[in-house]
Amino acid sequence: MRWYQAAAEQGHAEAQNSVGSGLQAAKKFAEARPRYEKAAAQNHAPATNNPAYLHDLGLGVAQDRQKAFALYTRAADLGWAEAMWNLANMYGAGQLGQPPDPQMACVWTLRAAKHARPQERQLLTYTGRATAMLERRFTSEQMKTCRDQALAWAPSP
Known part of the structure; x- marks a missing residue:
């Protein structure tokens, strides 16, 4: 130290x-x-x-x-994937003074999964489980919208 x-x-x-x-x-x-x-x-x-x-x-x-x-x-x-995951959780839990927003939770979950580094195994496990749960609960059209939104964004250079 x-x-x-x-x-x-x-x-x-x-x-x-x-x-x-x-x-x-x-x-x-x-x-x-x-x-x-x-x-x-x-x-x-x-x-x-x-x-x-x-x-x-x-x-x-x-x-x-x-x-x-x-x-x-x-x-x-x-570009910090953990922050993306934290945003997903805030949206999913409705911690922004508004009801939960599963769509934005999905978007940020996929962004976190995409930008997590290979050594961030715990984060990758969490996002993988969340993605599997979202795929079971969302329609294919909702998942497509989620994926499209997630892929249309990138961290600032």
Whole structure:
């Protein structure tokens, strides 16, 4: 952690995120958030997703699902598949002050599956199970619309 802290003080985004993750693991959520925010300001995708999670669950901050949604969206736009999955869950659970939106949950699930890295096995398992469930519940036309929407989008370069 000492090396991460030294690199974080030099402005290295990955190190800032790692220090934040260490603090979060120690349940020092309020201390983790500014570390994440410094890295997120450098367009570090995981560090953008991490404070979204804190706001989503109200860890070290007041729970604010709208702020979480905005941060998850930004992290998704940076290509972070976990953020896409988090958006799918927010839509599916109706956590945006509106009823659940299964169509948008489907779209974000497929985007997460498409952009997940091979080493993100747990995420790939979750998205695979969710996709199978959606295929059982949706009509073929609904799945086609979902796939078309998912494929028509790409993270920002």
